[in-house]
Amino acid sequence: MKIIAAVSFLVCASTVPAWAALGQPHESVKFDMQMMKGERATREMPGYSVEEITRGDGAILREFVSPQGHIFGITWQGMTMPNLTQLLGPSADAFQKATQAPRHRGPLSVHVGDLVVETGGHMRAFRVRAYRLDLLPSGISEDVVQ
Amino acid sequence: MSAPNLTALRARQVGALLAGGMVLLATSGCGGSSSSGSSGTPGGTTPTPTPVTNTVTIQAGSETTNQFFNMLLASVTVCVPGTSTCQTIQNVLVDTGSTGLRLLASSLTIALPAVSDAAGSPLGNCATFSGNTYAWGAVATADVQLAGEIASKVPIQIINASGFPTVPEACSVGGTNTDASSLGANGILGVGVTQQDCGSACATAGSGLPPVYFGCPSTGCLAEAVSTQQQVQNPVGLFPQDNNGVVISLPALDASGDASASGQMVFGIGTQTDNALNGVQVYTTDGFGNFSVTFNGSTYSGSFIDTGSNGLFFLNANSLGVPTCPVNTNFYCPSSTVNYSAITTGTNGTANTIAFSIANANTLFNTANTVFNDVGGPNVGGFDLGLPFFFGRTVYVAIEGASTTGGTGPYYAF
Numbered sequence: 001m002k003i004i005a006a007v008s009f010l011v012c013a014s015t016v017p018a019w020a021a022l023g024q025p026h027e028s029v030k031f032d033m034q035m036m037k038g039e040r041a042t043r044e045m046p047g048y049s050v051e052e053i054t055r056g057d058g059a060i061l062r063e064f065v066s067p068q069g070h071i072f073g074i075t076w077q078g079m080t081m082p083n084l085t086q087l088l089g090p091s092a093d094a095f096q097k098a099t100q101a102p103r104h105r106g107p108l109s110v111h112v113g114d115l116v117v118e119t120g121g122h123m124r125a126f127r128v129r130a131y132r133l134d135l136l137p138s139g140i141s142e143d144v145v146q
Numbered sequence: 147m148s149a150p151n152l153t154a155l156r157a158r159q160v161g162a163l164l165a166g167g168m169v170l171l172a173t174s175g176c177g178g179s180s181s182s183g184s185s186g187t188p189g190g191t192t193p194t195p196t197p198v199t200n201t202v203t204i205q206a207g208s209e210t211t212n213q214f215f216n217m218l219l220a221s222v223t224v225c226v227p228g229t230s231t232c233q234t235i236q237n238v239l240v241d242t243g244s245t246g247l248r249l250l251a252s253s254l255t256i257a258l259p260a261v262s263d264a265a266g267s268p269l270g271n272c273a274t275f276s277g278n279t280y281a282w283g284a285v286a287t288a289d290v291q292l293a294g295e296i297a298s299k300v301p302i303q304i305i306n307a308s309g310f311p312t313v314p315e316a317c318s319v320g321g322t323n324t325d326a327s328s329l330g331a332n333g334i335l336g337v338g339v340t341q342q343d344c345g346s347a348c349a350t351a352g353s354g355l356p357p358v359y360f361g362c363p364s365t366g367c368l369a370e371a372v373s374t375q376q377q378v379q380n381p382v383g384l385f386p387q388d389n390n391g392v393v394i395s396l397p398a399l400d401a402s403g404d405a406s407a408s409g410q411m412v413f414g415i416g417t418q419t420d421n422a423l424n425g426v427q428v429y430t431t432d433g434f435g436n437f438s439v440t441f442n443g444s445t446y447s448g449s450f451i452d453t454g455s456n457g458l459f460f461l462n463a464n465s466l467g468v469p470t471c472p473v474n475t476n477f478y479c480p481s482s483t484v485n486y487s488a489i490t491t492g493t494n495g496t497a498n499t500i501a502f503s504i505a506n507a508n509t510l511f512n513t514a515n516t517v518f519n520d521v522g523g524p525n526v527g528g529f530d531l532g533l534p535f536f537f538g539r540t541v542y543v544a545i546e547g548a549s550t551t552g553g554t555g556p557y558y559a560f
Binding site: 104 | 280
């Protein structure tokens with residue numbers, strides 16, 4: 001099963017720009033480093049780890065990785081919004097469907113099933129926070145995704 | 147804009163051309179202006195500029211019924227640079243949370259000259275917004291007229307310019323394209339604290355280049371560095387006078403809102419009798435326009451004020467203890483209106499308490515009103531004090547590096 005999953009991921013990666021994304025394996029973080037041409041730093045925390053990629057303009061992508069090797073949360077801060085279709089991975093469709101609300105100009109707060117996506121900020125200073133409740137390591141609160 | 151207005155504008159242009167080409171040459175301004183240009187003083191002394199009309203009416207509400215609310219709208223006149231070929235675009239969103247004039251191509255009937263990059267390729271610009279929307283299109287130049295103020299050869303963005311290359315993947319952010327139906331306006335007039343939409347980060351080639359400017363040869367658009375002068379500009383900073391910021395005044399509202407609200411945007415801070423810094427505190431910001439808001443003992447340093455956000459956005463349902471609305475989780479829906487206070491603090495240490503309320507957004511939306519001072523929702527990273535904050539206030543927004551009677555920008559004063 002593991003081999004099949006890895007092969008299918010590589011096939012996907014050959015057709016779309018490969019970013020690590022919510023719900024994807026830890027190994028995919030290296031693609032983000034290449035995409036962002038950034039510096040990577042890893043922090044081990046009790047019960048999870050944080051991969052932080054910093055781009056030359058100061059944009060920071062953090063990916064929160066469970067002991068099982070899945071990315072359960074991401075945060076972004078940067079001058080522009082990130083590509084959420086890529087960063088949300090398998091959850092992107094659910095996010096897109098949930099953001100068709102009219103009557104709104106401002107940050108988003110999306111809760112669909114186990115997916116939570118929050119955006120904020122303004123031109124030159126954007127923030128994004130997203131996590132999957134079903135992928136949170138046991139005993140770890142979503143509050144660590146900051 | 148509507149056809150009758152176009153006809154009237156063209157009639158005025160023809161009239162102006164017939165009546166006095168010399169006047170047009172002397173002022174190099176746009177047709178239809180009611181301002182008097184400075185005539186100069188003979189005798190060699192430095193002329194004192196004649197004050198120009200520095201106030202435009204702004205309208206809060208919604209251009210389209212029951213679709214949007216708390217949209218702050220103004221009319222903007224753009225001209226082919228140095229000519230009297232002009233068009234007044236109505237219903238342009240006034241946005242202190244962004245920088246630069248962005249007009250939907252579908253609202254333009256005049257052809258503004260496109261800007262090429264150093265390689266001679268069309269220059270594209272990408273703006274993104276916190277609602278996961280993006281605006282993509284050509285950089286062009288225009289003389290931008292607001293009241294009697296004219297900024298010459300301003301780089302602006304033409305959103306969805308026809309014949310322009312399609313949006314690059316690096317811009318589309320997996321988000322929603324800005325068009326007439328998603329924007330609810332004919333463009334965005336970004337009059338925030340920065341002079342450019344990107345600034346020095348976009349002027350230096352290298353690995354850290356944000357995806358904001360794109361050279362677009364026939365082979366496709368690629369992100370590239372562009373000098374700050376070529377970037378999309380805050381037109382206010384390019385006015386010959388009254389160019390250090392804006393003052394936005396809107397009337398107070400009842401808790402149930404109103405059908406619409408009318409106010410004023412004044413150009414310049416402390417430059418004329420109508421824009422003095424009276425009875426307000428100056429809160430300096432960081433280079434992004436952020437200051438601090440302290441709420442329930444926690445300080446949120448990534449906070450800002452923003453006419454382009456249509457609510458008061460802060461915290462989230464868990465941290466605030468107020469539920470979001472059942473379907474539209476972008477807004478709070480408390481069972482009854484909740485009153486709050488917070489402390490706004492500038493990077494200069496100036497601190498004061500503000501009071502605000504959050505009502506049930508669904509209750510408000512079920513009325514026929516389109517302006518509300520008590521609608522809000524979650525935000526990540528700080529307080530987004532959107533248009534509700536501006537009702538009943540006069541708010542000053544000073545541009546980075548600009549000298550004012552209240553000190554050097556960037557700052558907010560209220």
